[in-house]
Amino acid sequence: MTEQTGLSVLAVDDEKPALEELAYLLGADSRIAAIRTANGAAEALRALSEPGRIDAIFLDIRMPGVTGLDLAGTLAKRKDSPHVVFVTAHEDFAVNAFDLHAVDYVLKPVRQDRLAEAVRRVEERRTARAKGKE
Numbered sequence: 582m583t584e585q586t587g588l589s590v591l592a593v594d595d596e597k598p599a600l601e602e603l604a605y606l607l608g609a610d611s612r613i614a615a616i617r618t619a620n621g622a623a624e625a626l627r628a629l630s631e632p633g634r635i636d637a638i639f640l641d642i643r644m645p646g647v648t649g650l651d652l653a654g655t656l657a658k659r660k661d662s663p664h665v666v667f668v669t670a671h672e673d674f675a676v677n678a679f680d681l682h683a684v685d686y687v688l689k690p691v692r693q694d695r696l697a698e699a700v701r702r703v704e705e706r707r708t709a710r711a712k713g714k715e
Contacts, residue, residue: 587614588703589634591663593625593649594641599689603639603668606696612704622647626655635663637684637703642669650674653681664706666699 590613594600600618607613617635619625621644629635638656642649649667656662667678670689678686684706685699 588612588636588700588707589615589617590703591617591619591625591628591635591638592668593619593621593638593644593652594668595621595644596641599641603691606691606693607639607700609693610697610700612700621645622649622652625652629656629663636707637664637666639666639668639687639699642667642671642674642678650677650681653678653683657681661710664703666703668696 590607592600592603592607594603597620600620604616604618607616617628619628623646625638625640640649640653649669653665656665664684665681666685666687667674667683668687668689668691672688675686684702687695687699
């Protein structure tokens with residue numbers, strides 16, 4: 582098995598300015614190799630079904646239709662699903678998020694240092710998974 586370098590991530594938010602800001606901040610992190618974006622859960626599911634790996638999904642919680650929590654619940658049932666980091670303005674969903682095995686829960690407005698910590702946690706989980714410890 583070849584060693585993976587750089588994280589491939591999917592940023593999901595139904596609000597275009599928030600999605601653009603999140604993608605910009607993720608792009609500023611040298612550990613991120615590729616960023617895809619989706620403006621909702623349905624688009625995220627399509628992106629996840631396309632070829633190519635996605636190591637982590639940075640996911641808003643409140644979106645019309647299928648919520649981020651709904652999407653994370655669906656992903657939690659998949660073997661080798663991407664690691665989930667919630668990025669939200671709503672702190673009241675944290676317990677639910679961690680019940681779905683979220684790697685982290687980042688509150689908006691997103692700070693670069695806080696997002697960097699979430700990326701570090703994703704890398705840690707990815708390494709543990711690769712070693713069969715997750």
